[in-house]
Amino acid sequence: MSTEIALVNQFNAAGELTHLLTLEGLPKEQIVHILDTAQQFVSVTDPGREVKKVPLLRGKSVFNLFFENSTRTRTTFEIAAKRLSADVINLDIQTSSTAKGESLIDTIDNLIAMQADIFVVRHSVSRAPMEIAHHVPPYVHVINAGDGSHQHPTQGLLDMYTMRHFKQDFTKLKVAIIGDVVHSRVAKSNISALIALGCPDIRVIGPESLLPNDLNMMGVKVFHSMEEGLRGVDVVMTLRIQKERMEAGKVPEGAAFFKQFGLTPERLALAQPDAIVMHPGPMNRGxxxxxxxADGAQSVILKQVTFGIAVRMAVMSIVAAN
Incomplete structure (x- = not known):
């Protein structure tokens, strides 16, 4: 399925966002609108607030369909939907009829018959959420919670929210993304969003085998040395090596990877003194x-998780309104 088809399918005839499938090609104005909406929801997620709910999705049903394991994404989507007053159904894929051979589309059709309003979908197959979005009727909305090594748009948005919160102006940022970029849907979503928001200096750092070969065409700077790539950056994001998506022995692992590309205090010192450290999780320490x-003063990793609730509230409230 082409990206062009997927992009058209995110919007209705009036140009309103009805699904969130990818950040690739998403206009700056739409990204900023989501971030601004999320900012309004941050107060709802404040631990000191007595009532943490708003009625925007009251009467709506949100179905979480996670065909891959997840902690942060699945849980924050559930929290976000409940804080919008939606009814939330978490489908247990392992005990569902998909384990008996039922097709993805047949599963979706049956859930639509149960009056689903929003599907939050994580799938190991790239563009599976696009296939679902092309199939559902206009009143049903699809949010991509990560598809293969393709895109993870809400993670990209919560990362943009975190950067904006701590650094304000994207047009002055230097951002370094380290590690397994080629298999990372998070990295692809972040790069798409950073380009749209006008970030002038996007860097990736890692072994050649873990970096896509088309990054230079996108204006992304490629480094194979931590010492060179980290110099003077404002934001440092490290990524997990996704062993489940690669052949064994293709890249250095464990201590060998850490020696070359691990983010240590000494290497972080090459960045700006007020640089922030990010990680989409799950982390492999060492x-x-x-x-x-990870636990240091410059880490904003747990803030990313907290901001994720507000960002996912924003996305669901926006698509459900269109």
Missing amino acids: VEIDSAV
Whole structure:
């Protein structure tokens, strides 16, 4: 399925966002609108707030369909939907009829018959959420919660929210993304969003085998040395090596990877003194990041998780309104 078809399918005839499938090609104005909406929801997620709900999705049913394992994404989507007052159904894929051979589309049709309003979909097959979005009727909305190594748009948006919160102006940022970029849907979504928001200096750092070969065409700077790539950056994002998506022995692992590309306090010192450290999770300490950095003063990793609730509230409220 082409990206062009997927992009058209995110919007209705009036140009309103009805699905969120990818950040590739999403206009700056739409990204900013989502981030601004999320900012309004941050107060709802404040731990000190007595009532943490708003009625925007009251009467709506949100179905979480996670065909891959997840902790942060699935849980924050569930929290976000409940804080919007939606009814939330978490489909247990392992005990559903998909385990008996039922097709993805037949599963979707049956859930639509149960009056589903929003599908939040994570799938190991790239563009599976696009296939669903092309199939559902106009009143049903689809949100991509990560598809293969393709895109993870809400993670990209919560990362943009985090960067904006701490650094404000994207047009002055230097951002470094480290590690397994070629298999990372998070990295692809982040790069798409950073380009749209006018970030002038996007860098990727890693071994050649873990970096896509088309990054230079996108204006992304490629480094194979941590010492060169980290110099002077404002944002440092490390990524997990996705062993489940690669052949064994293709890249250095464990201590060998950490020696070359692990984010240590010494390497972080090459960045700006006020640089922030990000990670989409799950983290492998001692592989892509040192615990002293992950738990250090410059880490905003747990803030990313908290902001994810507000961002996912924003996305669901926007698509459901169109």
